[in-house]
Amino acid sequence: MPTPQLPDASISAVERETGLSKDTLRIWERRYGFPLPLRDAHGERLYPQEQVHKLRLISRLLDRGLRPSQLVAAPLEALIARASSDSGGSARAPEDGELLDTTLRLLAAYDEAGLRSHLSVALQRLGLQRFVIDFAARMNLRVGEAWSLGQLSISQEHLYTEQMQHQLRQGIGATYPGARHPGVMLTTLPGEEHQLGLLMAQACLAVEGIRCVSLGVQTPAWEISEAAQRQGVEVVGLSFSEALRQKVALQMLKDLRARLPEQIEIWAGGALWARLRRRLPGVRFITRLDQLPRVIADYRAQYDTWSEHTG
Amino acid sequence: MPTPQLPDASISAVERETGLSKDTLRIWERRYGFPLPLRDAHGERLYPQEQVHKLRLISRLLDRGLRPSQLVAAPLEALIARASSDSGGSARAPEDGELLDTTLRLLAAYDEAGLRSHLSVALQRLGLQRFVIDFAARMNLRVGEAWSLGQLSISQEHLYTEQMQHQLRQGIGATYPGARHPGVMLTTLPGEEHQLGLLMAQACLAVEGIRCVSLGVQTPAWEISEAAQRQGVEVVGLSFSEALRQKVALQMLKDLRARLPEQIEIWAGGALWARLRRRLPGVRFITRLDQLPRVIADYRAQYDTWSEHTG
DNA sequence: GTCAATTTTTGTCCAGGACAAACGTGCCCA
DNA sequence: TGGGCACGTTTGTCCTGGACAAAAATTGAC
Numbered sequence: 001m002p003t004p005q006l007p008d009a010s011i012s013a014v015e016r017e018t019g020l021s022k023d024t025l026r027i028w029e030r031r032y033g034f035p036l037p038l039r040d041a042h043g044e045r046l047y048p049q050e051q052v053h054k055l056r057l058i059s060r061l062l063d064r065g066l067r068p069s070q071l072v073a074a075p076l077e078a079l080i081a082r083a084s085s086d087s088g089g090s091a092r093a094p095e096d097g098e099l100l101d102t103t104l105r106l107l108a109a110y111d112e113a114g115l116r117s118h119l120s121v122a123l124q125r126l127g128l129q130r131f132v133i134d135f136a137a138r139m140n141l142r143v144g145e146a147w148s149l150g151q152l153s154i155s156q157e158h159l160y161t162e163q164m165q166h167q168l169r170q171g172i173g174a175t176y177p178g179a180r181h182p183g184v185m186l187t188t189l190p191g192e193e194h195q196l197g198l199l200m201a202q203a204c205l206a207v208e209g210i211r212c213v214s215l216g217v218q219t220p221a222w223e224i225s226e227a228a229q230r231q232g233v234e235v236v237g238l239s240f241s242e243a244l245r246q247k248v249a250l251q252m253l254k255d256l257r258a259r260l261p262e263q264i265e266i267w268a269g270g271a272l273w274a275r276l277r278r279r280l281p282g283v284r285f286i287t288r289l290d291q292l293p294r295v296i297a298d299y300r301a302q303y304d305t306w307s308e309h310t311g
Numbered sequence: 312m313p314t315p316q317l318p319d320a321s322i323s324a325v326e327r328e329t330g331l332s333k334d335t336l337r338i339w340e341r342r343y344g345f346p347l348p349l350r351d352a353h354g355e356r357l358y359p360q361e362q363v364h365k366l367r368l369i370s371r372l373l374d375r376g377l378r379p380s381q382l383v384a385a386p387l388e389a390l391i392a393r394a395s396s397d398s399g400g401s402a403r404a405p406e407d408g409e410l411l412d413t414t415l416r417l418l419a420a421y422d423e424a425g426l427r428s429h430l431s432v433a434l435q436r437l438g439l440q441r442f443v444i445d446f447a448a449r450m451n452l453r454v455g456e457a458w459s460l461g462q463l464s465i466s467q468e469h470l471y472t473e474q475m476q477h478q479l480r481q482g483i484g485a486t487y488p489g490a491r492h493p494g495v496m497l498t499t500l501p502g503e504e505h506q507l508g509l510l511m512a513q514a515c516l517a518v519e520g521i522r523c524v525s526l527g528v529q530t531p532a533w534e535i536s537e538a539a540q541r542q543g544v545e546v547v548g549l550s551f552s553e554a555l556r557q558k559v560a561l562q563m564l565k566d567l568r569a570r571l572p573e574q575i576e577i578w579a580g581g582a583l584w585a586r587l588r589r590r591l592p593g594v595r596f597i598t599r600l601d602q603l604p605r606v607i608a609d610y611r612a613q614y615d616t617w618s619e620h621t622g
Numbered sequence: 623g624t625c626a627a628t629t630t631t632t633g634t635c636c637a638g639g640a641c642a643a644a645c646g647t648g649c650c651c652a
Numbered sequence: 653t654g655g656g657c658a659c660g661t662t663t664g665t666c667c668t669g670g671a672c673a674a675a676a677a678t679t680g681a682c
Contacts, residue, residue: 011635022635023665030638031663042672044635067645069662110541112524113488155538158498158526165527169480177424187469190327193504213423215469216476220328227466231421247664252327258318322666333666334634341669342632353641355666378676380631629678636671645662652655 008038008046018055019245025055032072057083063246065275099135100142107143107156115159119167128171129207132200133290136164140196144242161196168199178209182234182265182299187215187224189238189252197239197270204292205237221252225259235299236260240270250280257282267295319349319357329366336366343383368394374554394461410446411453418454418467426470430478439482440518443511444601447475451507472507479510489520493545493576493610498526498535500549500563508550508581515603516548532563536570546610547571551581561591568593578606 011022020028025045029035035055037045047055057079058071071079099122106115123131143160146152152160186202188194195217205212213231215224228236236256240249253268260266262282269286276285286295322333331339336356340346346366348356358366368390369382382390410433417426434442454471457463463471497513499505506528516523524542526535539547547567551560560583568577573593580597590596597606 021664024663026636027664042635044672067662068664110538112542116488153534153537155526155530155534158530158534159524159538162525162527166480166484169477170484173477173481177427213470214473215466216473219466219469222328223464223466223469226464227421227470231423251324255324332633335632337667338633353666378631379633623682625680625682627678627680629676631674631676633674634672636669638668640665640667642665643663645660647659647661649658650656652653 008048009052011037011045011047014047014052014055017052018059019243020055020059028068028072032069034072054079063242063275097138100139103139103160104142104146107152107160110156110159112159112163115163116166119163120170123167123171128175128203131171132168132203136168136196136200137289139164165195165199168196168203172199172203172206175206177211178206179211180209181211181303182296183211183213183232184235184237184267185213185215185224185228185231185233186237186239187219188217188240189224189249189256190218190220191248191252192240192244193217194239194241194243197241200289201237201239201269201292204289205296208293208296210296221256221259224256228260228264233264234303235265235267237267237269240268240272242270242272244272246272246276253280253283265299319359320363322348322356322358325358325363325366328363329370331366331370339379339383343380345383365390408449408453411450414450414471415453415457418457418463418471421467421470423470423474426474427477430474431481434478434482439486439514442482443479443514447479447507447511448600450475476506476510479507479514483510483514483517486517488522489517490522491520492522492614493607494522494524494543495546495548495578496524496526496535496539496542496544497548497550498530499528499551500535500560500567501529501531502559502563503551503555504528505550505552505554508552511600512548512550512580512603515600516607519604519607521607532567532570535567539571539575544575545614546576546578548578548580551579551583553581553583555583557583564591564594576610 009017011025014020014025015022025035029037035047035051037047037051040046054076057076058068061071061079061082062068066082071082102118103115106118122135126135139160143152143157147154147157184205186198186205188198198214198217202212202214211233213233215227219227224236238253238256249272253266257266257280266283267286268283269289269292271287273285274287279285284295286292320328322336325331325336326333336346340348346358346362348358348362351357365387368387369379372382372390372394373379377393382393413429414426417429433446437446450471454463454468458465458468495516497509497516499509509525509528513523513525522544524544526538530538535547549564549567564577564579568591571577577594578597579594580600580603582598584596585598595606597603
């Protein structure tokens with residue numbers, strides 16, 4: 001990969017790129033001797049790209065539940081071995097991946113027009129629900145994988161995101177606005193700027209005929225709480241990508257839970273929660289979109305029972 | 312509003328909610344004597360909601376360019392006065408704003424369904440070009456104004472953005488992919504996360520029949536450069552909202568200009584440039600979308616002359 | 623008025639100490 | 653086998669207070 005030479009990064013740049021706090025970076029240096037950044041003329045840390053890269057890798061492995069002591073001091077090769085053994089190890093059959101492969105090929109070739117028409121055809125052929133659950137969800141994984149392997153550049157990933165977003169909105173726009181229960185407000189918490197997960201959820205809700213209000217990304221907790229109450233929704237749906245740290249996300253979820261009235265449920269979606277250990281009272285975790293219909297059915301069963309008794 | 316009684320917030324919680332870094336919070340306390348949090352049994356800061364609220368207000372005012380020294384030490388009432396007085400001053404004529412007023416009214420009422428249908432009707436009636444130039448552009452201003460006057464909440468602004476984005480994408484999706492010159496690649500630079508300007512530009516380009524590739528928001532300069540050359544576009548279009556600092560933006564523009572081959576033009580759009588003094592060689596500034604057709608015509612005239620002589 | 627130089631303001635960085643919450647381990651008991 | 657409890661270890665966040673660079677405001681010269 002002919003990457004142009006990037007300058008060394010400041011500590012706040014590294015914090016932004018890896019999600020590791022400045023404090024953490026400094027204390028690792030003190031305790032484990034890594035990262036060991038250069039210093040500028042003024043004694044401030046300058047992290048070479050090589051170290052940033054390793055930190056990114058470590059950060060990802062941490063999210064899988066590995067301990068820092070085993071990672072931070074380890075040589076790069078050991079980390080790569082771990083990274084690939086752990087996730088790629090789940091030897092998946094190539095499955096019916098023709099749609100996926102074609103998409104990836106168009107993307108690799110920077111073929112924007114081809115991509116647009118390909119996705120559009122896929123949407124028409126599969127219908128919105130299967131487009132989202134069977135295709136888009138898997139495609140996101142493939143693209144993320146290809147990116148982390150260096151097979152796709154950032155701009156290609158952006159191109160993909162943009163086109164996919166376009167198709168999803170086309171699909172959602174074509175559905176008739178629903179009115180069924182539960183009324184859902186969709187958004188993401190501050191720091192989570194990925195729209196795709198949100199749109200995929202919105203599509204799944206739309207095909208269920210649900211009344212669904214999306215606020216887009218990054219709504220502060222107190223705003224979510226106020227808006228949910230004023231709109232009279234029954235569920236607040238939040239999307240989380242793996243870019244966010246689970247710990248941070250949990251903290252924000254707890255905070256939101258404390259602000260919302262009890263009778264409003266929180267549905268927290270995204271692959272981020274796949275490795276979650278603890279539960280959180282009053283929050284429903286949805287790790288895969290294909291679980292959504294089940295969750296909705298559960299809610300409706302409960303709601304119907306409730307309204308039978310009281311209405 | 313029956314807000315549940317919230318516990319005092321830790322410093323990291325305040326950082327999350329106000330966007331002010333821990334360092335900033337601590338140094339304000341040292342310098343200005345505010346915020347002055349309680350301490351828990353272990354000496355750690357605990358911010359009462361009242362202080363958090365004031366910090367949020369300060370944070371907003373800072374974004375408008377006010378200085379911390381005048382805000383942090385000031386009493387709450389003075390801040391509130393400032394917040395309301397500062398922006399409302401530019402008493403402008405109401406102009407032919409029926410569409411605008413209705414939109415604002417629906418937004419104020421949190422009427423999502425009404426908003427959706429209203430915008431959709433407006434798009435159908437005006438057509439994509441006039442929808443963007445005559446309506447969306449003005450509406451954005453109105454919404455921003457209403458927000459800064461405290462008439463709209465963040466969540467209402469999000470609701471507006473989301474719905475508008477939806478309509479724009481519907482409109483763009485309905486246009487036939489163009490192939491006319493110049494080929495344009497659209498994106499924003501890192502730090503600029505507003506999509507709406509980008510989509511409005513994309514719509515204007517689409518109705519001109521232009522081949523237009525959007526990479527979405529926040530593409531690093533080196534990626535833009537590489538992608539532009541691989542895609543063979545003739546123009547890189549960038550959108551800038553007023554959220555970005557002009558100085559920072561200019562610096563990034565210069566950097567991008569240095570990376571791009573000379574024959575690829577840069578078109579920099581957005582209200583941010585309205586107060587620009589200096590010019591930047593090789594960069595065309597477009598402060599209002601209605602100038603875009605003219606710029607395109609200029610380019611084509613130039614291009615045609617050029618291709619007559621060489622082709 | 624415009625531009626450059628200077629002063630003030632302001633946020634980020636640093637070091638190194640402290641500690642609580644999370645985590646792992648070993649043990650007991652059902 | 654598995655669930656609960658006590659114990660040591662790991663780990664991230666918080667603390668203080670000093671320093672300084674970048675940004676903004678001010679001054680001064682032309």
